[in-house]
């Protein structure tokens with residue numbers, strides 16, 4: 001066991017991927033000498049060279065599009081998008097090309113491209129540096145989307161994304177890059193698309209992912225002081241979603257809160273609420289309640305604390321759920 | 325908004341006219357000549373050399389002017405693909421295809437460039453490259469599977485080294501560069517591999533898309549073995565190429581730092597030679613090349629298009645004498661390399677091909693939607709499994725109804 005930050009765990013995971021398969025390579029803006037703006041790829045170019053760790057021209061469509069071509073030639077490119085808000089110049093290549101390659105080739109071709117996107121707010125930055133666009137990608141069939149919330153997952157999930165035959169987008173919770181945790185580098189990893197129950201409870205379930213997992217755990221701890229036993233599920237995979245684990249939990253607890261940073265309208269929380277209403281309607285003591293961002297562009301840094309779901313917002317949602 | 329207040333005087337009348345009808349076959353653009361060996365009147369030059377990116381290039385070693393069999397086979401390919409185009413247009417008119425994208429007028433650009441490719445090279449087409457497909461050994465009926473609406477693909481790209489058609493303009497230009505970067509790495513890992521290149525096909529309209537720009541930046545930065553092959557057929561649906569580019573497209577290459585060359589796209593011999601040179605340039609590690617094949621879209625953009633709304637029939641008449649097939653036929657006949665028997669034989673071969681094609685199209689059956697679930701992801705996916713189960717049960721419900729009704 002080693003203790004490391006999430007950023008370090010991803011770095012070690014990338015290193016393992018590069019060591020395990022000579023066909024893997026990293027591509028992105030400033031990922032070489034600088035090691036990425038978050039230093040996640042620190043030292044990798046020095047050890048693997050410029051052909052394996054490619055400082056690309058400044059062009060997101062170019063990064064994703066050439067990665068697709070490399071994948072067609074048998075390579076496994078891992079692309080870094082510098083910030084969430086800058087993935088959109090590459091959106092076309094991701095949604096119309098990467099996601100559809102397998103269907104368009106009637107299953108003959110695979111596109112094992114990985115796209116890493118630091119996402120989410122809480123870092124006090126300027127606009128386009130704090131967004132949560134996961135729902136825009138989850139809506140597209142053909143993509144897989146995962147988001148680790150701790151160092152152990154960060155280390156393993158990136159490696160599993162690389163060996164997956166499908167394209168995988170890894171949304172990395174950037175405000176948690178410096179969160180430390182234990183990493184067992186020898187433990188075989190489980191299913192990266194399965195949700196994990198991080199805390200068990202009997203009265204309500206909170207589903208969260210990525211940056212909000214620590215918030216959900218803290219809210220559950222606070223609720224316990226009020227005598228409420230709250231189960232917390234780390235979703236880990238946004239596409240596909242492990243509805244079985246969520247359904248099983250809600251069938252026992254009867255109440256469900258879904259928390260994410262992205263705006264609630266048209267988001268992942270709505271999808272979970274709808275599915276769980278269908279699957280566990282008779283077990284529900286209250287409607288599924290979503291806690292998330294408002295329907296506005298991500299606000300300026302000075303007010304982002306009010307925008308981001310925090311412990312109190314989740315506790316308020318629990319109060320509402322218990323009031324039914 | 326009062327449109328009469330727009331400063332109309334800023335536009336020269338001549339400029340406006342030119343923007344609408346830019347086509348002058350004899351003087352494509354001032355100051356730029358398209359490389360040519362086979363003239364519209366059917367005479368053939370014996371050599372070709374030009375200054376490209378400051379370097380004198382002799383294309384003579386790449387010219388097939390003395391190989392009669394080869395010239396006849398180039399003609400055959402152009403003839404068959406034109407007949408294929410006619411048959412597909414007819415099939416669309418008869419409701420057998422959802423849409424057809426004709427290539428008439430562009431046979432030389434496609435057959436010439438396609439025949440220049442080596443087996444290990446890999447081509448990335450847009451959606452009109454039926455001639456290139458022919459040269460890569462794609463069954464022509466396979467192309468029609470897309471337009472029949474039974475698949476979005478149609479052939480195994482790896483078997484033919486010819487990628488699937490792409491309807492999002494320019495997207496494939498980046499895939500070609502990425503593929504070339506892969507070829508480059510393979511070569512470094514195993515120098516005994518035959519060097520290969522990829523070719524990105526796109527149109528004059530698509531050249532305005534960011535992806536073409538980004539692909540050229542990437543190609544130049546990494547010295548990727550890729551040839552950009554732009555078929556400038558003068559029109560992007562109804563918009564003339566003068567709206568896409570203010571300088572001849574071939575000249576853009578200079579700004580990216582690699583050679584650009586304009587070739588007469590209706591001269592199959594020159595196109596083949598120039599493409600052979602460009603591919604060798606790329607494969608030998610000297611980096612990318614842009615070829616602009618200057619041609620003309622004789623037919624409509626697609627069967628859904630109406631060119632009478634935007635272009636003059638006079639333009640079409642002016643381009644008629646530049647027909648890529650007619651000029652090679654004239655040459656073959658006048659040089660005594662082909663006679664009536666040859667051309668009659670080709671006609672018969674094409675007629676049989678058309679009959680077979682029609683039969684193949686009519687025999688194409690619709691896929692089962694249930695099977696489409698299997699082609700979305702490579703690995704098992706719970707949502708797909710759940711929705712497939714639902715779909716099958718739902719469909720089965722109708723089957724029961726039918727039985728008991």
Ligand SMILES: Cc1ncc(C[n+]2csc(CCOP(=O)(O)OP(=O)(O)O)c2C)c(N)n1
Nearest residue numbers: 452491492493527528529530557559560561
């Ligand atoms: C990204 C994108 N935008 C718009 C279209 C619609 N469209 C289809 S063909 C076409 C014109 C293309 O012209 P050009 O690139 O010159 O190729 P050509 O069809 O003349 O061979 C347009 C606008 C498209 N297919 N893709």
